[in-house]
Amino acid sequence: MTTAPVRLLIHGASGRMGQALLRLAGDQAGLQVVAAVQRRIGQRVVDGIPHFAGSELPGVPAFDAAIDFSLPEGFDPVLALCAARGAAFVSGTTGISDAQRQALRDASQRIPVLWASNFSLGVAVLDELVERAAAALDGWDCDIVESHHTQKKDAPSGTALSLGEAAARGGAQPRYASLRAGDIVGEHLVQFAAAGERIELVHRATNRDIFARGALVAAVRLAGRPAGLYRVRDLL
């Protein structure tokens, strides 16, 4: 018996990540993009995919999961739509507020929810290494330096803040620094330093397709699951 493809809504479709998701969705088995949503639209249908403005969200066709890579100001309506329609919600939008983080937890009572500051496997591994290093290096200075392209609006990056939470779980008190230069996709250096020595743990992303592929796989695997708050490591 063939399984019906997971029907996807891509939110933030005109953005750097939205464009990567649309480009790669065609290569990912088990899914079909049924709606692309962005703040303002030009053409109604692009490459056979219906496009909608953010204000048209309530009228989008039925979908099984939404993937959101928009901005904090676009986050609330798409989360609310998923909760209302009983659809899975996958989001990588960073710079969201504490209230929006709480809204994710509230929605997870009704639908499967996955929010991740970084959808790469490499950063998921780095996160665990940072926590282990912090736990082993009591009293060492911990600094997180993140570098991104000049168009990035939030700082520190969501990934840097998540790595800082991992370091804090290990007992460190991380400090942050942000660089904005060129077209850097995303680099995170976590340094532990003490008298006479230091350790550097570094992740360098050179293609944002790694994030898009992670989010697409997560959405296919999350759709249809029981309500709850899921992590990347639960699904990748």
Ligand SMILES: NC(=O)C1=CN([C@@H]2O[C@H](COP(=O)(O)OP(=O)(O)OC[C@H]3O[C@@H](n4cnc5c(N)ncnc54)[C@H](OP(=O)(O)O)[C@@H]3O)[C@@H](O)[C@H]2O)C=CC1
């Ligand atoms: N978790 C992860 O692995 C990753 C997370 N990110 C995060 O994803 C987010 C997007 O990044 P990026 O693609 O570079 O950003 P872009 O600025 O390139 O794209 C943002 C998209 O969101 C849309 N948008 C903005 N506001 C609204 C709104 N109110 N309603 C509907 N759509 C809206 C924009 O539409 P329009 O063009 O019409 O304005 C655009 O399509 C950022 O928060 C970034 O940090 C990025 C990479 C990886």
Ligand SMILES: O=C(O)C1=N[C@H](C(=O)O)C[C@H](O)C1
């Ligand atoms: O804005 C970006 O580009 C990225 N943002 C995410 C973050 O804020 O951590 C993930 C990745 O570093 C790319």
